[in-house]
Each structure stands twice: as structure tokens, then as C-alpha cells.
Amino acid sequence: MTTDFLSQCIHSAHLDNSRGRHDLALGWCHEALQLVPDLPEALYNLGIAYAGMQKNSSARDALVRCASLTGNNADAQNSIGVQLTLLGQYDLADKCLTRAISLDPGFAFAYSNLGKLRSAQKRPTEAKHFLLKAIELDPTLAAAYSNLSGALNALKEFEESLLVSEKALQIDPANSAAHNNRGNALNELKRFDEAMTSYDKALAIDPNNAEAWGNRGVALHDLRRFDEAMASYDKAIAIDPNNAEAWSNQGVALNDLRRHEEALVSYERSLELKPDTDYVLGDLVHTQMKICDWTDLEARCQTLEQGLLKEGRASTPFGVLGLFDNPQLQRHCAEIYANDKLGFKSPLGPVAKRGKGEKIRLGYFSMDFREHPVAHLIVDLIECHDRSKFEIYGFSFGANTGDPMRKRLESAFDKFLEVRSLSDGDIARLARDHEIDIAIDLGGYTHNSRPAIFAHRAAPIQINYLGYPGTMGSAHWDYFIGDRVTVSDDNLEHFSEKVIFLPNSFQANPSQRPFGAEASSRTAYGLPERGFVFCCMNNTWKLTPECLIRWARILRGVPASVLWVYVDATPARHRLEEAFEQLGVDSNRLVFSNRVTREVYFEQYQFADLFLDTFPYNAGTTASDALWMGLPVLTLAGRSFAGRMAASLLQAVGLPELITHTAEDYESLAIELANNPEKMAALKAKLAENRPSHPLFNTPLFARHIESAYRAAYDRYHAGLAPDHIYVSS
Numbered sequence: 001m002t003t004d005f006l007s008q009c010i011h012s013a014h015l016d017n018s019r020g021r022h023d024l025a026l027g028w029c030h031e032a033l034q035l036v037p038d039l040p041e042a043l044y045n046l047g048i049a050y051a052g053m054q055k056n057s058s059a060r061d062a063l064v065r066c067a068s069l070t071g072n073n074a075d076a077q078n079s080i081g082v083q084l085t086l087l088g089q090y091d092l093a094d095k096c097l098t099r100a101i102s103l104d105p106g107f108a109f110a111y112s113n114l115g116k117l118r119s120a121q122k123r124p125t126e127a128k129h130f131l132l133k134a135i136e137l138d139p140t141l142a143a144a145y146s147n148l149s150g151a152l153n154a155l156k157e158f159e160e161s162l163l164v165s166e167k168a169l170q171i172d173p174a175n176s177a178a179h180n181n182r183g184n185a186l187n188e189l190k191r192f193d194e195a196m197t198s199y200d201k202a203l204a205i206d207p208n209n210a211e212a213w214g215n216r217g218v219a220l221h222d223l224r225r226f227d228e229a230m231a232s233y234d235k236a237i238a239i240d241p242n243n244a245e246a247w248s249n250q251g252v253a254l255n256d257l258r259r260h261e262e263a264l265v266s267y268e269r270s271l272e273l274k275p276d277t278d279y280v281l282g283d284l285v286h287t288q289m290k291i292c293d294w295t296d297l298e299a300r301c302q303t304l305e306q307g308l309l310k311e312g313r314a315s316t317p318f319g320v321l322g323l324f325d326n327p328q329l330q331r332h333c334a335e336i337y338a339n340d341k342l343g344f345k346s347p348l349g350p351v352a353k354r355g356k357g358e359k360i361r362l363g364y365f366s367m368d369f370r371e372h373p374v375a376h377l378i379v380d381l382i383e384c385h386d387r388s389k390f391e392i393y394g395f396s397f398g399a400n401t402g403d404p405m406r407k408r409l410e411s412a413f414d415k416f417l418e419v420r421s422l423s424d425g426d427i428a429r430l431a432r433d434h435e436i437d438i439a440i441d442l443g444g445y446t447h448n449s450r451p452a453i454f455a456h457r458a459a460p461i462q463i464n465y466l467g468y469p470g471t472m473g474s475a476h477w478d479y480f481i482g483d484r485v486t487v488s489d490d491n492l493e494h495f496s497e498k499v500i501f502l503p504n505s506f507q508a509n510p511s512q513r514p515f516g517a518e519a520s521s522r523t524a525y526g527l528p529e530r531g532f533v534f535c536c537m538n539n540t541w542k543l544t545p546e547c548l549i550r551w552a553r554i555l556r557g558v559p560a561s562v563l564w565v566y567v568d569a570t571p572a573r574h575r576l577e578e579a580f581e582q583l584g585v586d587s588n589r590l591v592f593s594n595r596v597t598r599e600v601y602f603e604q605y606q607f608a609d610l611f612l613d614t615f616p617y618n619a620g621t622t623a624s625d626a627l628w629m630g631l632p633v634l635t636l637a638g639r640s641f642a643g644r645m646a647a648s649l650l651q652a653v654g655l656p657e658l659i660t661h662t663a664e665d666y667e668s669l670a671i672e673l674a675n676n677p678e679k680m681a682a683l684k685a686k687l688a689e690n691r692p693s694h695p696l697f698n699t700p701l702f703a704r705h706i707e708s709a710y711r712a713a714y715d716r717y718h719a720g721l722a723p724d725h726i727y728v729s730s
Contacts, residue, residue, distance in 0.1 A: 002035060149185065183202065248280045320333045323616075327491050334474070399420070438710055439462045440463045441477065611632065
């Protein structure tokens with residue numbers, strides 16, 4: 001009777017677990033364990049029941065007890081290892097699966113599960129080894145092919161992954177995981193519609209496949225169908241509320257929907273579940289900065305820095321630029337990211353060396369060939385290039401917006417190639433087919449960039465320029481374009497690339513900009529009719545607490561002044577007002593600018609008296625826009641490239657007196673200028689005189705200088721010399 005009842009308990013527990021009725025399964029397990037306290041089958045089902053009820057520590061304890069009782073049973077060790085893997089108990093799972101293999105060296109399924117564990121541990125090379133062994137032992141094991149497909153995706157071997165996943169599906173067409181991995185490979189290859197079909201097939205087989213729901217969300221996000229992506233992430237989270245990656249991806253989608261407050265909730269939940277979720281802490285802090293939420297900022301930045309120093313994937317490189325004026329840390333972060341995302345062996349191999357051509361073929365690569373700051377900076381340069389010596393190609397992988405800037409750029413290039421639908425490898429292959437000599441990456445590690453194109457080697461010479469103000473931390477880029485102000489000799493070691501030193505400023509600029517719409521009035525923008533107007537039109541995420549402290553002191557030192565800032569989100573405005581009130585400044589002295597048309601944006605500068613730069617991440621395009629409009633820019637030069645951009649622009653327009661080197665000097669000079677109308681007027685007059693005569697806005701001159709750099713890099717390559725620092729003379 002007891003034996004029959006035990007069998008009934010175990011059978012019922014297993015059945016209820018399989019149906020998701022974990023509370024009922026728990027009861028059956030306890031019934032069995034009252035009779036036989038160390039019954040392995042009951043402990044195993046108890047672990048599954050606890051896991052299903054999100055009681056992970058209890059689940060772990062039950063499974064560990066079961067493992068200790070079945071140490072000589074390969075099947076049991078394998079099954080327990082699988083469950084411990086699902087719980088994220090990787091070390092314990094490793095012991096069980098390794099034990100299973102030692103007990104049965106021909107146990108293909110255990111090798112497959114160990115390979116899957118290695119993938120979960122982000123050790124894909126080892127995963128591949130174990131999975132190939134599983135296939136060698138059992139060439140018909142669909143799970144091994146499916147798991148191998150996942151490992152190959154992690155290794156960025158997407159074409160091979162696709163073939164392997166299809167092999168798995170030939171053996172077992174109902175393998176949901178194989179359809180999911182196939183979708184991941186297709187998504188990376190930019191075959192989005194096919195990827196969606198694979199995810200839908202995976203979910204038709206297993207509607208509770210949380211991973212497939214999450215990956216489907218990623219594909220929809222890549223298609224910029226953000227609301228649909230959100231629905232997929234919601235489904236993944238409903239099935240598996242402990243899926244840290246799904247919470248993280250939901251945060252990314254919410255950010256793109258400009259729902260930043262909600263994004264913070266998603267990021268925080270991801271970190272609660274898994275404190276070391278890849279790059280989430282950096283995304284969280286960057287999102288806080290977007291909405292002027294400085295809650296726990298100092299502590300979070302310390303945690304982020306400590307994580308990076310421990311080789312953790314705490315932040316993407318871009319997020320670090322605005323938080324730390326530390327070029328050594330910036331390079332370290334870039335190296336961690338590059339090793340993670342770009343540390344694969346390209347199937348394309350090295351670029352075949354060609355002889356010198358009649359013209360040097362330049363390829364500019366960007367997602368921003370549209371109404372965008374990078375496009376506005378670069379378009380005149382493209383048009384000014386010497387066509388007798390250079391042939392200019394544009395590789396566009398951003399959305400075709402059809403706006404006037406997009407159309408102008410399409411005409412500016414000798415050949416404009418729309419490559420958005422191609423994989424990174426195929427874009428690199430296309431560039432090679434066109435025999436591009438120098439590939440210029442205008443995106444770096446910014447949003448929607450595609451650095452893997454350069455990991456595949458689009459050209460024998462590859463340059464990081466303009467869009468990302470920092471090192472790429474990778475040998476895939478040979479050169480970085482800077483100048484003597486932005487890159488000091490002390491900072492050279494913090495660049496993985498060799499530096500091209502242009503003689504004036506690193507920044508390409510158009511020779512002409514709009515002068516803005518016809519001037520309306522100060523009051524039309526909410527400004528007082530009288531009084532000094534400080535302004536800062538930089539993005540909100542550049543506003544650090546230290547900036548605010550200095551700005552508050554400046555306002556207190558100039559009683560009749562106001563500060564005009566670009567902040568278009570209401571919650572951010574409220575936080576900024578509260579911050580200034582706490583710093584002793586009436587919030588009525590803050591005037592906010594919204595998103596406006598380009599013409600209105602330029603018009604605004606006519607009503608400001610002095611542009612206060614941010615730090616540690618300076619103004620770039622906004623600084624040159626202000627200078628073009630005759631508005632002096634006061635900057636605090638830092639240590640990193642991002643913290644010295646405005647200084648470079650001021651040097652090139654002949655206003656070095658507006659470059660300060662300490663926060664105290666920055667503060668005191670702002671107050672001095674605002675309280676000295678004659679000195680302020682003299683500065684504006686000097687800027688008006690210098691603008692047409694100094695090199696900052698001389699695009700033909702800039703084009704000749706950057707072309708000299710391109711030729712020097714080209715000549716070194718053809719002379720068989722490794723890249724080295726290039727100094728272009730004026």
C-alpha cells in the first residue's frame with residue numbers, strides 16, 4: 001500500500017508540475033517525503049515545484065539534497081543539472097552535469113546540457129566543444145544541434161548557426177528552441193521577416209517559451225515597431241517574471257518610446273533579479289540623467305566604476321563618457337564592450353591587398369544620413385572633397401527619412417548605398433567589392449550604430465570619426481581623428497587607435513548655417529525683457545549635479561540673470577526647478593526650451609548672451625552652432641576627448657580666453673563677463689570678426705587637411721607600414 005501510494009504521489013507531482021499546478025505538486029511531494037524523507041524522486045519534483053512558485057532558494061536546496069542522494073546515477077545527475085541551470089545555479093549545475101559525464105562518458109544528452117550551461121555562463125567556445133562532442137556521440141540528437149546553434153550565435157557565427165538550427169529542425173520540426181535560435185541568427189543577419197516567422201513557429205509549438213517571446217521583442221524593436229516589441233516583452237515577463245534580460249530589453253524599448261520613467265522601473269527590476277545584468281546599470285544611470293533624476297547617482301556611479309574595474313559589463317561605452325572624466329576608464333569600458341560584442345573571427349578573413357589606385361576610395365558609414373547633427377556637420381565636407389583624387393561612397397544603414405538632408409547627402413556622394421537590410425558581414429563584403437580603401441565610421445558606439453561592420457573589416461584602413469567622441473578600445477579601428485586640444489600627449493595611451501592630429505579642430509563644419517528665422521522677441525521664448533541670459537542647449541543627460549552647483553553660484557553672482565536650458569520633459573523640469581531651489585536660486589530664473597524646428601533653434605541663440613557649457617561631456621554641435629550665431633561659449637576643459645570638444649572649437653575660432661581649466665575659474669569668469677557689459681560686447685565683436693577669418697568654419701580648408709591625413713594613412717599602408725600617429729601641418 002505504501003509503495004503504491006508513493007508511486008501515486010510522485011506521478012501526481014510530476015503531472016501537476018508539467019501542467020503548471022506547482023502548489024498541488026508541492027502537496028504531493030510533502031506527502032511522499034513524510035513517508036520517505038530522502039526519496040530522490042520526491043525531492044526532484046519538490047525542486048521543480050518550488051522553482052515554479054518562484055521560491056528559488058528552496059528549489060535549490062531540494063535539488064542539492066536530491067543530487068547528494070543520486071551521486072552514482074548519471075540520468076539523475078543530468079536531470080538535476082538541467083534544473084539547476086534553469087535556476088541560475090551554474091556552479092552546482094556544473095558539478096552535476098560533469099558528474100553525469102564521468103559516470104557515463106557516452107552520455108550525449110549530458111554533453112549537450114553541459115554545452116547549454118556553458119552558453120548560459122557566457123563561455124560559448126567551451127559550449128561549442130561540448131556540443132560537438134554530443135553530436136559526435138549521437139548525430140540524431142536534435143537538442144545538441146539546437147544548443148550548438150545558440151552557442152554559434154554567441155560566437156557571432158550566424159551563417160553557421162542558421163545551418164545548424166536547420167539541421168536540428170530536420171531531425172525534430174517541433175523543437176521550439178531550435179526555431180528560436182534560428183530566429184536569433186536571422187535577426188542578426190537583418191533578415192527580420194524570416195526571424196519573425198521563426199519566433200512565431202517557436203511560440204506556436206511552445207506558447208510559454210519566454211525566451212522566444214523576449215527575442216521576438218528584440219526583432220520588433222530592431223524593426224522600430226516599439227509598441228509591438230513592448231507587447232512581446234510583457235508576454236515574456238508574464239511567463240517568467242524573473243527574466244532579467246526581458247526586463248532590461250523592455251527598458252530599452254521604453255527609452256526609445258521616450259517613456260523614461262517607466263524605463264527606470266524596468267531597469268531597476270532587471271538589476272534586482274540579476275545585479276550584474278549586462279550593461280543595465282549604465283543604461284539605468286544614463287536614463288536617470290535624461291530626466292534629471294539624480295537619485296543615488298553618486299553611489300550608482302561608484303558601483304558602475306567598481307564593476308568596470310572588475311572587468312564587468314556594467315555599462316556601454318557611451319554611457320560612461322557623460323559620467324566620468326577619466327580617459328583610462330573610458331578606454332577600459334570600451335575594451336570590455338569590444339571584447340564582448342566584437343571578439344569574433346570574421347569569416348571574411350583579412351582584406352586582400354591591392355595596388356594603389358588612381359583615386360583613393362573613401363567610404364563613410366552612418367545611420368544618421370538624415371536630419372541629424374552628424375549629417376549637418378559632415379555634408380559640406382562630402383561636397384568639398386577633391387574628386388580628382390578621391391572617390392566618395394556613402395553607406396547608409398539608418399532609416400530612409402526622405403527629408404531634405406537625406407536627399408542632399410544622396411546627391412553629395414559619388415555613390416550612395418542603402419545597406420540597412422544587409423547583415424554586418426554583408427556590408428563589409430560589399431565595401432570590399434567596391435574596393436573601399438578607407439572606411440570612416442561616423443557612429444562608433446552611439447545608438448543604432450553597427451560597429452560589427454568594422455570587426456568584419458570593410459576596408460584595409462578603418463577610422464573612428466566624429467559621431468563617437470572616444471576610443472573604440474579595439475584593434476579593428478586603425479585611426480581616431482582628433483587635434484592637439486582634444487588629445488594631449490598624456491592621453492595617447494588611452495586610445496587603442498593611432499591618432500590623426502588635424503591642425504585646427506577635429507570637427508568638420510559647414511561653411512554656412514542658417515542664421516535663424518527673423519528675430520521675434522525675448523518674451524516670445526519666455527525670457528525677461530531685460531537682464532543677462534545664460535543658456536545651454538545641450539542634451540539633458542549632460543546636466544550633472546556639479547554643473548548645477550556651478551550654475552546656481554553663477555546665477556547668484558549675477559542677480560538679474562536667467563538660465564535658459566533645453567529640457568522638454570515636464571518631470572525633468574520639475575526636478576531641475578527643485579534642485580535650483582535647494583541651491584538657493586528661485587526656480588523662476590529657469591527658462592525652458594522645447595524641441596523646436598532647426599530655424600527656431602538657431603533663432604534662439606540671438607536672444608542669449610553667453611552659452612554655459614556642460615562637463616564632463618562638452619557641447620559639440622551645439623557649441624559650433626552657438627559660435628556660428630555669434631554667441632560666445634564658456635567651457636570647462638576636462639581630461640577626456642568628450643570633455644575638450646568645446647575647447648577645440650574655441651581655439652579654432654580664436655577665443656581661447658573662454659577655455660577654463662577649473663570649476664572655480666569657470667564660475668568666476670561667467671560672473672565676471674555677465675557683470676561687465678563692455679567686456680562681453682568686446683568678446684562678441686571679436687567672435688563676429690573671427691568667424692569668417694578663422695579656420696573653424698572654413699570647410700574647404702578642413703577638407704584639404706583631412707584629405708592629407710587620409711593620404712598619409714593610405715601611403716603608410718601601401719608602404720607596408722603599421723598605422724602610426726599622423727600630424728597634419730597647417
